[in-house]
Amino acid sequence: MKLYGAIASPYVARVVMYARIKGVDLPLAEAPGGIKSPEYLKLNPIGKMPTLDVDGKGIGESTIICDYLEDVYPQKSGLPADxxxxxxxxxxxxxxxxxxxxxxxxxxxxxxxxxxxxxxxxxxxxxxxxxxxxxxxxxxxxxxxxxxxxxxxxxxxxxxxxxxxxxxxxxxxxxxxxxxxxxxxxxxxxxxxxxxxxxxxxxxxxxxxxxxxxxxxxxx
Missing domain, CATH: 1.20.1050.10 (Glutathione S-transferase Yfyf (Class Pi); Chain A, domain 2)
Structure with a gap:
């Protein structure tokens, strides 16, 4: 699992920060060929970043990616208990x-x-x-x-x-x-x-x- 995007994006930074507070090791990588490349668009046809690559399957939109991380790594929540x-x-x-x-x-x-x-x-x-x-x-x-x-x-x-x-x-x-x-x-x-x-x-x-x-x- 890795995150495609550039840290200069506030949406990428949001996901990176969320992974950090949850203790999730989430490598950050450049979009293969750029965010408008055919390879990247197969993962995320919206053509924006970030995109989470999960075994070759793409998840777009920062909030949805954070939701996914919360579901997959519930051991340390990134949300309050109440x-x-x-x-x-x-x-x-x-x-x-x-x-x-x-x-x-x-x-x-x-x-x-x-x-x-x-x-x-x-x-x-x-x-x-x-x-x-x-x-x-x-x-x-x-x-x-x-x-x-x-x-x-x-x-x-x-x-x-x-x-x-x-x-x-x-x-x-x-x-x-x-x-x-x-x-x-x-x-x-x-x-x-x-x-x-x-x-x-x-x-x-x-x-x-x-x-x-x-x-x-x-x-x-």
Whole structure:
């Protein structure tokens, strides 16, 4: 079993982080021939990453891959024991996919000061604060999203938060980072200091920096 994808993707980083908190050895490999190659499309016809290769059979979509890992390796759960807390952890991951991520990614297209749309930036800034509020509302006492250890919601929110921080810093948009204060700041500090999550966040952040530099060079 191995995971195809690049650590510069927040969705790949999510799965890698989830495997780490579960203690699962999950090798990361480049997609054979690229994500649009015939070989890769046989595993995942959507042509996106990540894809989990299980004996030549492909499983796509990061959340589904995490579900699979939870089913196959139940010995150390990546979800809280309490059913309500499990639902909250899953809810936070869902909020990331449906709301937070949808507000962060448009800013990536506004990196060039010469062509950026200030109205798009202002709207995204307001929505980022609002949607992070959704995640905070679903959180427990912490320091992680739901309890004393990281779970699925932390993996999803952690990767996307690192992407947000990198984009806000590089773009100098003047947008408030909602994880700079309060409950979300406590959560982020715990994530960075966690033995499983912290190194993955660092690797992802470094890889994403490299990706942004390539994109900046292409704009020149």
């Amino acid at each position: 059913p309500y807390d499990r639902a909250r952890s899953r809810l936070i991951a869902r909020i990331v996919d449906l709301y937070i991520g949808q507000q962060v990614t448009p800013l990536f297209r506004q990196m060039n000061p010469a062509t950026r749309d200030q109205a798009v930036i202002e709207t995204a800034g307001k929505e980022i604060v609002k949607t992070y509020g959704y995640a905070e509302h679903a959180m427990g006492s912490g320091p992680f999203c739901v309890g004393a250890t990281p779970t699925l919601g932390d993996c999803a929110l952690g990767a996307t938060t690192m992407m947000m921080k990198k984009i806000l810093a590089a773009g100098n948009f003047g947008i408030t980072d909602p994880t700079d204060s309060g409950r979300l700041a406590t959560w982020w500090k715990a994530m960075e200091g966690n033995a499983h999550c912290g190194p993955v966040l660092q690797d992802y952040g470094t890889a994403f920096d490299g990706f942004m530099k390539k994109m900046a060079a292409a704009r020149k």
